[in-house]
Amino acid sequence: MLIKKYSVNENHCDKDGKIKLSALQLFMQECAGEDFDSYGITGSEMRKNGMAFVLTRVAFDIYNEICAGDVVEVLTAHDHIEGISLVREFVITSQKGYCCRATTIWILLNLGTRRIMRPTALEHYPPTLNLFKEQVEYEKRVFTKDESPEPVCDILIDSSYIDENGHVNNTYYQDFVAKAVEGRYCDRFLSHIQISYLHEIFEGESITVSGIFEDDVARLRAENGDKYSFEAVVKFRSKQ
Numbered sequence: 001m002l003i004k005k006y007s008v009n010e011n012h013c014d015k016d017g018k019i020k021l022s023a024l025q026l027f028m029q030e031c032a033g034e035d036f037d038s039y040g041i042t043g044s045e046m047r048k049n050g051m052a053f054v055l056t057r058v059a060f061d062i063y064n065e066i067c068a069g070d071v072v073e074v075l076t077a078h079d080h081i082e083g084i085s086l087v088r089e090f091v092i093t094s095q096k097g098y099c100c101r102a103t104t105i106w107i108l109l110n111l112g113t114r115r116i117m118r119p120t121a122l123e124h125y126p127p128t129l130n131l132f133k134e135q136v137e138y139e140k141r142v143f144t145k146d147e148s149p150e151p152v153c154d155i156l157i158d159s160s161y162i163d164e165n166g167h168v169n170n171t172y173y174q175d176f177v178a179k180a181v182e183g184r185y186c187d188r189f190l191s192h193i194q195i196s197y198l199h200e201i202f203e204g205e206s207i208t209v210s211g212i213f214e215d216d217v218a219r220l221r222a223e224n225g226d227k228y229s230f231e232a233v234v235k236f237r238s239k240q
Helices: 019-036 043-048 170-182
Strands: 001-006 049-063 071-081 083-094 099-112 115-117 150-156 188-197 205-215 216-224 227-238
Touching: 001 170, 019 043, 019 049, 019 071, 019 083, 019 099, 043 049, 083 115, 150 170, 170 188, 170 205, 170 216, 170 227
Parallel strands: none
Antiparallel strands: 001 071, 049 099, 049 188, 071 083, 083 099, 099 115, 150 205, 188 227, 205 216, 216 227
16 A cells, blocks of 8 residues: 655646646556555566556546645555456545545556466565455446447547557546547536546557537547447536
């Protein structure tokens, strides 16, 4: 388990001064990396051995806004393992109190074959803490077979999106979702977001994000050629 503080500045925020979830998820990614480093599982050593952690799902429940000038405290713990997946939990607080909770699901990937490996392939196996009784809830089915989401935007993937593992860094998917819902829920409070990472996206590729937009919920998916790259559910509530 690791707890780390971050100062939120304007570079982390949108035009309204509220933190972008991509920036918050970058804090979480850094915090999780340091936690694994403490167990002897460094990213550089993993890449030398041809493996890397890949995020397959993230789900946030959001309770308070985080704005420029805030100092957030990120608590993270490798909670437990479910089959081939590692479950990592996050709690984010600030001087305003409890801001959000997040559950992330990871797999271990062979970088050469792009195949999933079992967590036991790690030389140093992290302890499972089982600190949380429940994970952040997520919807397993985003669309039914007869639904046809409308195209919203196209995104061309350039080198700025790519991480050391050779694909789009998972934090940028939050920006893709934000672009798709931009201008639609300005009078609402973002209370929940989940993203399922279905297929990797690489430099030079282009994705088309489509969605179905209801009063309090946006359901999205991104298509890349003949496959879906991600699906997302975004929920809103009235501002208090």
